[in-house]
Amino acid sequence: MYHRIQTTKPQQFINITNMVADEVKKSNVRDGIAVVYVPHTTAGVTINESADPDVVRDMISALDKTYPVHGDYLHFEGNSHAHIKASLMGSSCSVIIQDGKLLLGTWQGIYFCEFDGPRNRKFYVKIMEG
Ligand code: ZN
DSSP: OEEEEEOOSSSEEEEOHHHHHHHHHHHTOSSEEEEEEOOOSSEEEEEEEOSOTHHHHHHHHHHHHHSOSSSSOOOTTSOHHHHHHHHHHOSEEEEEEETTEEOOOTTEEEEEEESSOSOEEEEEEEEEEO
16 A cells, blocks of 8 residues: 655655554554555655654755765756665665554654655555564
8 A cells, every 4th residue: 555745845854654653553463564665766765863853854964965966967867866865765664563563763763755856756555464
């Protein structure tokens, strides 16, 4: 099953932890794995700190310094920086489900990472028991 997500900025991290947690709850799986998959080449997914919003702001800023929007790229679409950042974050992440809940650390959240927005995007959540 997939979720639609509307990003609102060129580069943006959106906390999707609650959406994934809701899927886990609906599945009634007590022990297993939740996989979040992003089927895009200029967006990704990562797990990082969700307590202080400055952390994801700093991550975007640091990625931008290393891979600037306008750089020495050949790709005709002009969005190579977004392709690179998407691959760095990755297109999927897995979280253990324990006692019916995502086994995330106290400060961890799951982020959808937009690098070429704003756009209509989607991500899949697959829950496996075991
Ligand atoms: Zn491209």
